[in-house]
Amino acid sequence: MSYDFYKRAAIVCRAIPYGKAATYGQIAMLCGRPRNARQVGYALNRGRMGENIPAHRVVNSRGILSGAAAFETRDLQKRLLESEGVKVEYTEDGWRVDLKRDGWHNTMEEALRFREIFEAQNI
């Protein structure tokens, strides 16, 4: 690796605004590795990003919340999101957020700002 993907991912995840949901692929993209969505999931699952990561704000590209195993109770992620005002609806595939409504929609400026942060911190 030429840089530490997980450190970048931690910075991006901590920047997800309260009351918004981001996708694995979106985080990977902002870290400069658009094809590493799976590694974002891996890092969250295994705690590779350190403390104070709002993992409940990360969902897949369809807005589906992660499966039961990841959080202590099956509806913890849902409850955390709802406590922030995110609407979560039940589907056959599991709990789902409306990314149109509550997704974190990045601006180009935001993406460029992350790149500057990484460069400044040499990660």
Place this chain on the structure above:
DNA sequence: GCACTGACGCGGG
């Protein structure tokens, strides 16, 4: 090095 895994994503139909 090899095979398999998985909190994933996309393009085509």
Place this chain on the structure above:
DNA sequence: TCCCGCGCCAGTG
């Protein structure tokens, strides 16, 4: 919009 198949790639044993 919804499925499905295939591609992806760091970790793990």
